[in-house]
Amino acid sequence: MLMDPALGRVIARWRDGDRDAFEEVVDRYGLQLLRTARLILRDEALAEDAIQETFLKAWQRIGSLRDEDPGPWLTRIAMNESISTYRRRHRFQALTERFGRLGGGRREVSSEARLDLALALDQLSIEQRAAVALHYYQDLSVEETARTLKVPVDTVKSRLKTALRRLRELTGSEEALA
Amino acid sequence: MSDDFEKNLRDHLHHEAEETREFPRRLRGRIRDGIAPRTRARMVPQLALAGALVLVAVAVLAFRNPTIINVVTTDIKSILQPSPSPTPKPFTCSDQSGGTLGQTAQLTAIRAASHESDGYDRIVFDFNGGIPSWDLTRQESATFVRDASGQQVTLDGNAGLKLVFPGADLGSSVPADLMPGLKGVREIANVGNFERQLSYGIGLASSQCVRVLELSGPSRLVVDVATSGGPSATAAPTPLPTAPPSGTDLGPFTCLDHSGGTNSGSAMQLTAVRVAHQPGFDRIVFEFAPQAGATAHVPAYTVSRQASAKFVKDPSGLPVTMRGSSGLRIVFQGASGVTSYSGSRDLTPNLPVVQEVEQLGDFEAVLSWGAGLSQASCIRTLELTNPTRVVIDVQTP
Numbered sequence: 001m002l003m004d005p006a007l008g009r010v011i012a013r014w015r016d017g018d019r020d021a022f023e024e025v026v027d028r029y030g031l032q033l034l035r036t037a038r039l040i041l042r043d044e045a046l047a048e049d050a051i052q053e054t055f056l057k058a059w060q061r062i063g064s065l066r067d068e069d070p071g072p073w074l075t076r077i078a079m080n081e082s083i084s085t086y087r088r089r090h091r092f093q094a095l096t097e098r099f100g101r102l103g104g105g106r107r108e109v110s111s112e113a114r115l116d117l118a119l120a121l122d123q124l125s126i127e128q129r130a131a132v133a134l135h136y137y138q139d140l141s142v143e144e145t146a147r148t149l150k151v152p153v154d155t156v157k158s159r160l161k162t163a164l165r166r167l168r169e170l171t172g173s174e175e176a177l178a
Numbered sequence: 179m180s181d182d183f184e185k186n187l188r189d190h191l192h193h194e195a196e197e198t199r200e201f202p203r204r205l206r207g208r209i210r211d212g213i214a215p216r217t218r219a220r221m222v223p224q225l226a227l228a229g230a231l232v233l234v235a236v237a238v239l240a241f242r243n244p245t246i247i248n249v250v251t252t253d254i255k256s257i258l259q260p261s262p263s264p265t266p267k268p269f270t271c272s273d274q275s276g277g278t279l280g281q282t283a284q285l286t287a288i289r290a291a292s293h294e295s296d297g298y299d300r301i302v303f304d305f306n307g308g309i310p311s312w313d314l315t316r317q318e319s320a321t322f323v324r325d326a327s328g329q330q331v332t333l334d335g336n337a338g339l340k341l342v343f344p345g346a347d348l349g350s351s352v353p354a355d356l357m358p359g360l361k362g363v364r365e366i367a368n369v370g371n372f373e374r375q376l377s378y379g380i381g382l383a384s385s386q387c388v389r390v391l392e393l394s395g396p397s398r399l400v401v402d403v404a405t406s407g408g409p410s411a412t413a414a415p416t417p418l419p420t421a422p423p424s425g426t427d428l429g430p431f432t433c434l435d436h437s438g439g440t441n442s443g444s445a446m447q448l449t450a451v452r453v454a455h456q457p458g459f460d461r462i463v464f465e466f467a468p469q470a471g472a473t474a475h476v477p478a479y480t481v482s483r484q485a486s487a488k489f490v491k492d493p494s495g496l497p498v499t500m501r502g503s504s505g506l507r508i509v510f511q512g513a514s515g516v517t518s519y520s521g522s523r524d525l526t527p528n529l530p531v532v533q534e535v536e537q538l539g540d541f542e543a544v545l546s547w548g549a550g551l552s553q554a555s556c557i558r559t560l561e562l563t564n565p566t567r568v569v570i571d572v573q574t575p
Contacts, residue, residue, distance in 0.1 A: 020496070023496065026209055034201060035196075038194075039191055039194060117190040132191070
């Protein structure tokens with residue numbers, strides 16, 4: 001995607017190491033990325049950690065940005081960071097739960113429960129939530145979602161299909177499928 | 179295929195996302211810290227190597243000539259001792275600025291004490307990492323405007339000093355408000371900690387002259403406030419300067435911050451900003467109109483003088499450097515130009531003193547503009563009606 005000239009000048013300054021220019025990019029894309037990470041991670045502090053890492057990596061890796069709108073590039077980094085952050089947290093949580101030091105975590109749901117969408121989204125896998133957030137929140141096509149997550153298109157289709165079925169089940173909307 | 183469930187999901191995700199209303203300042207700060215140069219960290223290996231070489235050299239010398247130990251010890255002591263206080267400067271009754279531009283530092287402590295026998299109260303700001311740039315402005319009241327929020331805060335006292343440190347962070351153990359209750363210095367309060375710019379308001383018993391000293395080892399900024407009748411204040415405190423009116427009956431120019439208007443009723447709408455030169459002064463006019471069905475009033479405003487043309491945008495926190503070497507920050511409470519003002523938000527009139535006038539923020543009915551001046555100048559403000567206007571006259575040479 002081609003950049004508008006003003007944004008191109010900001011990116012050029014960023015490439016020259018101009019921190020003010022970089023902060024303009026943070027201002028421009030930060031909120032959208034943070035909201036997406038929050039939808040995926042379901043935790044404000046984790047989302048902030050992921051977006052902090054996203055921008056720090058972006059600052060270091062500006063050389064890998066081609067002459068394109070940085071939005072999709074930043075989103076790719078943010079998705080990687082969100083999933084990595086979740087996995088790190090999940091491993092730690094599993095370890096601490098084993099020793100009984102950290103309770104909570106994922107909410108237990110009975111099969112009879114009729115959850116609202118927020119609780120139902122908690123029950124999806126991190127990969128499913130990433131696909132759902134990009135496709136239904138960021139309005140990316142299935143192909144764009146696949147490119148952003150660096151997985152095949154069929155994998156995204158499968159994740160979306162499974163996620164929707166699970167959400168319908170959890171919210172009591174499965175009859176809508178018929 | 180899209181159905182109602184997918185539509186509901188999409189709506190829900192947007193609704194949930196919008197619960198995060200803004201990009202947190204703390205996160206922006208963490209990112210900024212993360213990209214800041216880390217010269218010290220990079221130099222650690224080199225410094226360690228250099229230190230090891232020095233130790234080896236000293237050991238060899240000591241082995242060959244034991245008296246060298248005394249010499250080295252004496253030299254090290256002289257390096258580590260705090261620098262002696264410089265010869266006291268005279269007290270002056272003007273705004274001041276100093277420090278090192280671009281220096282980032284952390285404020286670690288604030289102390290205040292009376293030196294009554296010497297005729298002043300002393301405030302000490304301790305820094306870790308050098309003395310950052312600072313701007314000290316005097317004002318005729320103890321009311322200050324908090325950075326970013328624009329809220330007013332009134333400290334103990336009848337006059338004030340505003341001390342701003344661009345490029346400084348606040349240490350966790352520094353109290354937000356000190357009330358030393360001294361003869362001259364009544365209260366010291368943090369009035370801004372936003373995007374690495376620290377601001378302090380100092381409430382004074384009365385308008386007094388000040389002197390500022392920069393000391394090292396450890397880094398300290400010392401603000402001495404003269405107390406009336408002090409025997410050794412080099413310059414006796416004088417009233418704040420007042421310039422005569424320039425041939426009209428519009429009131430005197432004063433070298434102070436100004437405030438006025440009222441914050442009542444519905445927000446006034448900015449409709450025009452004009453800048454022009456008149457004999458003896460440059461004039462900045464902000465014109466307002468009431469919302470439909472509302473009564474016109476002059477919105478509450480403050481005009482704060484500052485010793486640089488650098489400003490911080492509200493609420494983004496982005497730095498803005500305007501033309502000139504001095505500045506005015508104009509903040510209206512209960513006013514906005516979002517839907518009513520279609521003119522330029524960055525005027526560069528190149529008048530004798532007013533070099534640039536730019537909008538700094540228009541957020542939640544707090545409207546901020548800045549003016550870059552070619553030199554520090556005295557001002558007067560006028561409130562006019564039909565239409566409602568706030569006029570700022572900046573005295574020219």
